[in-house]
Amino acid sequence: MxxxxxxxxxxxxxxxxxxxxxxxxxxxxxxxxxxxxxxxxxxxxxxxxxxxxxxxxxxxxxxxxxxxxxxxxxxxxxxxxxxxxxxxxxxxxxxxxxxxxxxxxxxxxxxxxxxxxxxxxxxxxxxxxxxxxxxxxxxxxxxxxxxxxxxxxxxxxxxxxxxxxxxxxxxxxxxxxxxxxxxxxxxxxxxxxxxxxxxxxxxxxxxxxxxxxxxxxxxxxxxxCPVDEQEQLEENLPLILGLTLGLIIVTLLAIYHVHHKMTANQVQIPKDRSEYKHMG
The missing domain is CATH 2.40.160.110 (Porin)
Structure with missing residues (x-):
């Protein structure tokens, strides 16, 4: 070879x-x-x-x-x-x-x-x-x-x-x-x-x-990153709190309005018995 x-x-x-x-x-x-x-x-x-x-x-x-x-x-x-x-x-x-x-x-x-x-x-x-x-x-x-x-x-x-x-x-x-x-x-x-x-x-x-x-x-x-998310949360926190507070106020006003309307439609019962004769 x-x-x-x-x-x-x-x-x-x-x-x-x-x-x-x-x-x-x-x-x-x-x-x-x-x-x-x-x-x-x-x-x-x-x-x-x-x-x-x-x-x-x-x-x-x-x-x-x-x-x-x-x-x-x-x-x-x-x-x-x-x-x-x-x-x-x-x-x-x-x-x-x-x-x-x-x-x-x-x-x-x-x-x-x-x-x-x-x-x-x-x-x-x-x-x-x-x-x-x-x-x-x-x-x-x-x-x-x-x-x-x-x-x-x-x-x-x-x-x-x-x-x-x-x-x-x-x-x-x-x-x-x-x-x-x-x-x-x-x-x-x-x-x-x-x-x-x-x-x-x-x-x-x-x-x-x-x-x-x-x-x-x-x-x-x-x-x-977590830092940016935290900063964004802090920036948006006043807005979130404001919206939450506004929602609570609107809800309370709505409840008050409904309650006042229901109360106004009820028959008022006189506290003085003498007034019963005027009812009828």
Missing amino acids: DLRRRAIPSADRLRVFLMLFYTMAHIMAEQEVENLSGLSANPEKDIFVVRENGTTCLMAEFEARFIVPYDVWDSNYVDLITEQADIALTRGAEVNGRCGHNESELQVFWVDRAYALKMLFVKESHNTSKGPEATWRLSKVQFVYDSSEKTHFKDSVSAGKHTVNSHHLSALVTPAGKSYKCQAQQFISLASSDPQKTVTMILSEVHIQPFDIISDFIFSEDHK
């Missing part, structure tokens, strides 16, 4: 190369990512879309800020003091992402990749008294920042790339098939190697759906 390696003809090599090229091109064409932040009337709000096979599979709208503590030298150049950088996710950011049946991911980069945000979403099934129910949640946040970037970090002692991560995160919990919507600010702590240097991520005006989008570029039914 001849075990010597046979050379692949050039025509076959070209055919293999073309097949690989078209396969890669097809895979790349299946997924698209778009930054639609320019469509928002809010200059601080970003809109990101991930599409696969020509259909939206992940949509995210939100404002994001990061409060990052960092060390600088005191005026005596002996002691260290802590400053705070307030970093906003700015428009024009580069976006990447992927969609899966039970796991989706959004990645955002800005200021020449000095900052990078990664958000991981998972969909899970749970057994409840009503039977199995599926929900999705934000399970992990990772933020990478470069403290040598001079716009937000001035005279940082530990200039360079730093990575912070969420710890046992379960946020934005939403029933499967719905989008999560919340106007209120939400705070997520991101831990670093230094316990004293915890980064705070602040999300607001959030509208996200990483799974089960039915219509292209359109969110499914909203699932409002």
Whole structure:
């Protein structure tokens, strides 16, 4: 048996190369990512879309800020003091992402990749008294920042790339098939190697759906966060109380009117016996 390696003809090599090229091109064409932040009337709000096979599979709208503590030298150049950088996710950011049946991911980069945000979403099934129910949640946040970037970090002692991560995160919990919507600010702590240097991520005006989008570029039914529901209840409470009080007053007046009418139609019996002779 001849075990010597046979050379692949050039025509076959070209055919293999073309097949690989078209396969890669097809895979790349299946997924698209778009930054639609320019469509928002809010200059601080970003809109990101991930599409696969020509259909939206992940949509995210939100404002994001990061409060990052960092060390600088005191005026005596002996002691260290802590400053705070307030970093906003700015428009024009580069976006990447992927969609899966039970796991989706959004990645955002800005200021020449000095900052990078990664958000991981998972969909899970749970057994409840009503039977199995599926929900999705934000399970992990990772933020990478470069403290040598001079716009937000001035005279940082530990200039360079730093990575912070969420710890046992379960946020934005939403029933499967719905989008999560919340106007209120939400705070997520991101831990670093230094316990004293915890980064705070602040999300607001959030509208996200990483799974089960039915219509292209359109969110499914909203699932409002508890804070927004509480605020809406507090806003509507005076109206509810006013309507309830008005209903009680109308009901009492109606009862009084009916009672007065029934009483007026009854024969009045004289209290003085002398008046009986006038009756008849």
